[in-house]
Amino acid sequence: MSTPSTPPGDHTPAYDPVDLTTCDTEPIHVPGAIQPHGVLVAVDDDAVVVMASANAGAMLGQDAEVVVGRPLGDVIGSRAADLVDRRVAQGYPDEPLVAVLDEVPLGGLAGRAVDLHVHRSGERTIVEVEPVQHVRDTSMTYQSARSAMGRLAAAGSVVGLADQLAREVRTLTGFDRVMVYRFDDDWNGEVVAEDRRPDLNSFFGLHYPATDIPAQARRLYTVNWLRLIVDIGYTPVPLTPILDAGTGAPLDLSHSTLRSVSPIHVEYLSHMGVTASMSVSLLVEGELWGLIACHHYSGPHRPPHDARSAAQFLAQVSSPMIADRERADDREAALSTQALLAELTARVSSSSESPLDALISDPALMKLMSASGVAMNFDGTIRTVGVVPATEDLVRIAAVTDDPGRYATHTDHLAGTDPALAHLAPVVSGVLRIGASSERWLLWLRPEIEQVVDWGGDPTNKLLSASEGRHVRLSPRRSFDTWRQVVRGHSQGWAPWELEASEVMGRHVNGLLLLRSREQIAMAESLRRNVVLDRAPGFAGVELVARYRPATTYQLGGDWWDAFELPDGRLALVIGDVAGHGVSAASAMTQVRTALRAYLFEGHSAASCLDHLDRLMDGLLDLSVATAVIALLDIATGRVEIANAGHPPALLTGPDGAREVAHDARPLLGVGVGQADTVVVDLPVGETLLLYTDGLVERRGYDMDERTDRLRVLASSTSVEESLDRLADRVLALQDGTEDDDTTLLAVRRL
Numbered sequence: 236m237s238t239p240s241t242p243p244g245d246h247t248p249a250y251d252p253v254d255l256t257t258c259d260t261e262p263i264h265v266p267g268a269i270q271p272h273g274v275l276v277a278v279d280d281d282a283v284v285v286m287a288s289a290n291a292g293a294m295l296g297q298d299a300e301v302v303v304g305r306p307l308g309d310v311i312g313s314r315a316a317d318l319v320d321r322r323v324a325q326g327y328p329d330e331p332l333v334a335v336l337d338e339v340p341l342g343g344l345a346g347r348a349v350d351l352h353v354h355r356s357g358e359r360t361i362v363e364v365e366p367v368q369h370v371r372d373t374s375m376t377y378q379s380a381r382s383a384m385g386r387l388a389a390a391g392s393v394v395g396l397a398d399q400l401a402r403e404v405r406t407l408t409g410f411d412r413v414m415v416y417r418f419d420d421d422w423n424g425e426v427v428a429e430d431r432r433p434d435l436n437s438f439f440g441l442h443y444p445a446t447d448i449p450a451q452a453r454r455l456y457t458v459n460w461l462r463l464i465v466d467i468g469y470t471p472v473p474l475t476p477i478l479d480a481g482t483g484a485p486l487d488l489s490h491s492t493l494r495s496v497s498p499i500h501v502e503y504l505s506h507m508g509v510t511a512s513m514s515v516s517l518l519v520e521g522e523l524w525g526l527i528a529c530h531h532y533s534g535p536h537r538p539p540h541d542a543r544s545a546a547q548f549l550a551q552v553s554s555p556m557i558a559d560r561e562r563a564d565d566r567e568a569a570l571s572t573q574a575l576l577a578e579l580t581a582r583v584s585s586s587s588e589s590p591l592d593a594l595i596s597d598p599a600l601m602k603l604m605s606a607s608g609v610a611m612n613f614d615g616t617i618r619t620v621g622v623v624p625a626t627e628d629l630v631r632i633a634a635v636t637d638d639p640g641r642y643a644t645h646t647d648h649l650a651g652t653d654p655a656l657a658h659l660a661p662v663v664s665g666v667l668r669i670g671a672s673s674e675r676w677l678l679w680l681r682p683e684i685e686q687v688v689d690w691g692g693d694p695t696n697k698l699l700s701a702s703e704g705r706h707v708r709l710s711p712r713r714s715f716d717t718w719r720q721v722v723r724g725h726s727q728g729w730a731p732w733e734l735e736a737s738e739v740m741g742r743h744v745n746g747l748l749l750l751r752s753r754e755q756i757a758m759a760e761s762l763r764r765n766v767v768l769d770r771a772p773g774f775a776g777v778e779l780v781a782r783y784r785p786a787t788t789y790q791l792g793g794d795w796w797d798a799f800e801l802p803d804g805r806l807a808l809v810i811g812d813v814a815g816h817g818v819s820a821a822s823a824m825t826q827v828r829t830a831l832r833a834y835l836f837e838g839h840s841a842a843s844c845l846d847h848l849d850r851l852m853d854g855l856l857d858l859s860v861a862t863a864v865i866a867l868l869d870i871a872t873g874r875v876e877i878a879n880a881g882h883p884p885a886l887l888t889g890p891d892g893a894r895e896v897a898h899d900a901r902p903l904l905g906v907g908v909g910q911a912d913t914v915v916v917d918l919p920v921g922e923t924l925l926l927y928t929d930g931l932v933e934r935r936g937y938d939m940d941e942r943t944d945r946l947r948v949l950a951s952s953t954s955v956e957e958s959l960d961r962l963a964d965r966v967l968a969l970q971d972g973t974e975d976d977d978t979t980l981l982a983v984r985r986l
Contacts, residue, residue, distance in 0.1 A: 263497050264455060264488060265488065266485075266488065266495040269493035269495050270469050270471070270494070270495055271290060272366075272466075272493070274295060275361060276302065282306055284307060285303065285304075286303065287303055287310075289475055294343050294344050295342045295344060311334075311338075311339060311364065313338060314335075314337075315336060331350060331540055331541060332350065332351040333348060334348070334351055344366060348366070348367040350364070350367055350540040351363070352491075352492050356487045357482065358482060361486070365493075367539070387400060388556065393560045397415035397417075397427050397557075401428045404430075404529065405431075407542045408513065408546055411435060411532045411533060412430070412530040413527065416443075422448070423445050426439050427525075432532075457516065458489050459489055460516045460550060463537070464501075464512045464513070465511055465536065465537040467504055471495045510531050510536070511531035511536035512531065515546050524557060565732065568732060572733060579599040595620055600620070603740070604667060607682050608621035608623040608663070608679075612675060617629060617630075631653070631656065632659075632663065633673070636652065636666050637670075637673065637676075639769065639772070642671055643738050644668045645665075645666065645668070645729040645734060646665065647664065647725055647727065648726075650724045651724075664724055664725055665681030665726025665727060667733065679737070767795045767828070772799075774800065777983050778958070779798060779982070779983050780963050780982045782963050782980040784930075793812055793815055793823060794824070794930070794977040794978070795828045796809065796926075796979050799832070801838075805868060806867070806870055806983070807835050808924075809866075810882070810927065810979055812928045812929065812979075813827055820859075834847050840878070841865040841876050844865060845879075849901070849904045849909070862904065864880070864884075865878050873919055875916050876914075878914075879898065879901070880904050881902055883931075886924070920985045920986065923950070926981040931978050931980065932969075962982060
C-alpha cells in the first residue's frame with residue numbers, strides 16, 4: 236500500500252501548511268504543485284512558457300528553468316504546439332486530444348503518445364501532458380455509450396439509477412470500489428449505491444459529515460467534473476516559479492487534471508486504506524447533488540484518459556436523469572396533495588358551518604400535511620386538533636416562526652429557531668405556519684423523528700481533537716469504524732408542494748370568510764393584510780419603507796404596494812389603486828396585485844405587464860378600473876425602468892430637489908385601450924425614489940396641483956443622513972391627519 240510520506244507543505248508550496256482548524260479556508264485551487272504522472276506548462280497569449288512543473292527535465296528533456304521563456308513549440312514540438320493552438324482557437328473544448336511527441340528528443344515522454352489537456356486559467360493557457368495509458372480495452376464507442384445510456388435510462392428510481400451508475404463506472408475504470416455519494420441539505424453525505432470487490436466490506440448506507448468535504452472542495456467539484464489521485468503516496472512536483480511573474484499570484488488549477496491535492500485529504504484517504512482515488516461530480520440544475528467516489532486499495536491506479544472521459548460523460552448524462560427521477564417522485568406526491576386539498580376545500584366551501592369551524596374539524600386538515608396536530612388562532616380565539624402543546628407555547632411558536640415578509644414559514648428544527656422550546660420536541664419539532672398577522676395564523680405541527688445515523692467514523696472528531704489542546708496536531712480522523720448516532724429534535728421536512736398547498740388553502744379560506752362571515756368588513760381587512768404586508772421586507776443594498784393609511788378604520792380600500800426580487804436579480808417595486816372602497820375593492824385589489832406579480836415573474840417588461848393587466852381586467856376578470864406604476868430597479872447599477880398606467884408620477888429626490896419622472900402614462904387599467912411606454916432613469920446612491928397613491932395629494936376643497944407642489948417641497952428637503960422612515964413621516968404630514976381616501980407610500984434608496 237502507498238502511504239503519504241511527503242511533508243504536508245510540499246503538497247501545496249503556494250501556501251502555508253494547514254490542519255483541521257484551517258482546512259475549511261484552505262485555497263486548494265492554487266497549490267503551486269502537481270501530481271507526478273504528468274507534466275504541466277503554462278503559456279501566455281504569445282504561446283511563450285511562463286511556468287512549468289519541475290519534472291519538465293525528466294519528462295520533456297529540458298529543465299523547468301530552461302523551459303520558462305521559450306516558445307511552446309520548442310518544448311513539446313511544433314506539431315503538438317499546433318494542436319494546442321487549434322484547441323485554443325476552438326474555445327478550449329473538453330474533448331480528448333492525443334498527440335505524439337516525436338519532436339521531443341529526450342525525456343520520459345520523448346516519442347510517446349500523450350494525452351493533452353488544454354484549458355484557460357486567468358491570463359494563461361495551461362497545457363497538461365500525460366502518457367497514454369495502454370491497458371485492457373475500456374474505450375467507450377458510440378454503441379457502448381448508447382448501451383450504457385440505455386441501461387441507466389431503464390432505472391425507474393434514483394436508487395436504481397445510482398446502482399447502475401456505480402456498476403458502469405467501475406467497469407470502465409477498474410477501481411476496487413465505486414460509490415455514489417449523495418449530499419443532504421447540510422452537506423453531510425450518504426453512500427446510496429456501491430459496486431465493490433467481493434472481499435471488501437460494504438460502505439453502503441454510511442454517512443459522512445460535511446467537514447469531510449469542505450466548502451471550497453465542493454465549489455471545485457462544480458467547476459471541474461473529475462478529480463484523480465493516481466497514487467496517494469505521490470511526491471508532489473512544484474511549479475517553477477511558484478508565483479506567476481506576470482501576475483504575482485499562484486496559478487489557479489481549478490480545471491487542472493494534475494492538480495496536487497490538500498495534504499489533509501491525502502491523510503484522510505490513507506486512514507481509509509485508499510491508495511488511489513477518483514471523484515466525478517453529479518450536478519442537478521447547477522448544484523452539487525453528489526459524487527461518484529472511486530477508491531483503490533491495491534496500489535497506484537491510473538485509468539486511461541478515455542476511461543476517465545467516459546466516466547465523466549456518464550456522470551453528465553446521469554445528472555439530468557437524477558433530476559427527472561426526483562421530479563417524477565415529487566410530481567406524484569404533489570398530485571396526491573393537490574387532490575386532497577381540492578377535496579378539503581370543496582367540503583369547507585359547502586359546509587353549513589363557518590369556514591373556520593368546518594376547516595378545523597375536517598380530518599383531512601392534518602392528513603394534508605402529515606401533521607400530528609393543528610392550531611388555529613383567529614382574533615385571540617385558538618382552536619386545536621390532534622396533539623398540541625399548551626396554549627402559551629403555541630403563541631410563542633407562532634411568534635418565533637413569524638416572518639413579516641412571507642405568508643408561509645416553516646422549520647423542521649424548532650429548537651434551532653428557539654432553544655427555549657427544545658423540551659417540546661416529542662410533541663412539536665416541525666412547524667408550518669401560514670398567516671400575516673400575529674392574531675390570525677394556522678400552525679401544522681410535526682413531532683421529532685428519532686433518526687439512527689450510521690456514520691463512517693465519529694463526525695465529532697474535529698471537536699474532540701480540538702479539546703485535546705494545542706500540543707496535539709489536528710489531523711483527519713483515523714477511525715472509520717461505523718459510529719452510530721441518534722439524531723433528535725428534527726421532524727420530517729416540509730416538501731415544496733406542501734408549502735404551496737398551505738398557501739392555497741389559506742387564501743381559499745380567506746375568500747370564504749369574505750363571502751360568508753357575518754364580519755365581512757373585518758375579513759376583508761384580513762385579506763388585505765395577508766396580501767399587503769404592514770412593513771416592507773429587507774433587501775440587500777437598499778433602504779425600503781412602505782406606509783399605508785386607510786380612509787376609514789376598517790382599512791378597506793383598493794390601495795396596494797408590492798416589493799420583491801425578480802429572477803434576474805432586479806428589485807420590483809409596484810404601487811397601485813383599485814377604484815372603490817369596501818369588500819369589492821379589497822377583493823379586486825388582491826386579484827390585480829397577484830396577476831401583476833405573475834406577469835413580472837414571467838419576465839415581461841414593466842410596460843408589457845401593464846398592458847397584459849389591462850386586457851385581463853377588461854376581459855376575463857371584469858373588474859373595475861385601477862391605476863398602477865411599476866419601477867424595476869437594478870440595485871447594482873441604479874438603473875430604473877418605470878412604466879405608468881394613469882397613476883401619479885414617481886418622484887426622484889436628491890441634492891437638486893425633487894422632480895417628477897415625466898412620461899406619457901397609458902390610460903387607466905381595465906378600459907381595454909392604450910399602450911404603456913417605458914422610461915429609464917438613474918437612481919444614484921443616496922437619492923430616493925418615491926411612489927405614492929393619489930390619496931396623498933387629492934383632498935376635497937383643495938387644489939391638487941398646489942398639494943403636489945407641496946409634496947415636492949417636502950420630499951426635496953431630505954438628506955442622505957435622514958432615514959426614509961423620517962422622510963415618510965414628513966411627507967405623510969401633508970394630509971394634516973385627515974384622509975378622504977386611502978394613502979400608500981413606497982420609498983427606496985440605494986445604500
